[in-house]
Amino acid sequence: MYKHILLAVDGSENSLRAAQDAVKIASEESFIELFSVIPTEGITSQAVHAGTLDNLEAEYAQKLTQEQEYIQANHPNFKLTIVHGPAGRMISNYANDKKVDLVVIGCRGLNPMQEMVFGSVSTYVTKNANCSTLLVK
Template identity: 55%
Template structure:
């Protein structure tokens, strides 16, 4: 049984699929912690276009609203944590520090060449967390 599940979310359809798998795996005693990382490279643009820090927070919450709805409808115990930095290393650091029991992350579906050149967040997380990890396609 997994008591603390870290669900990495970015607002994509892959995050929604990952949330559906998290619901299947979680028990009634599990906490699903949605972790959204404000990517430094994208955050500059977000901050420039935001009217205030409150509007920026609301925009980030809007991005994960579909994932939150999946968890709410399923009756899951969940919370949202917003972090800042480069997603792969930040998710790994947070998961290892919090000693989560399982990490679930969606895959963007990069082809082999793209993954070799660019690397993927899910691949970086999978290689470096100290707990089981599930990549959802």
């Protein structure tokens, strides 16, 4: 049984599918933590547009509404955590620090060339998290 499931979310369709799979896997005793990272790349222009860091986080949280509403409607024990930094590193470090049992993350579906050039958050997490990782397409 997975006691602590870390669900990496970003507001995408794959992220919503990951939320649906997390609920399927979770038991009633499981704690699902929705975890989202505001990437530090480009944060200056985002922050200028938002006005303050609090406004930036509020705008970012709005993007996660569908995942949050889905989890809220289908699982009683959850919370949302938003952090700043490089997504892959933040997710895997948090998973390791909190000793989560499972990371559930949606894949972007990059082809091999795109993944080589841009990198993949899900690949990074799979390689660096000390727990099982479920990649959702």
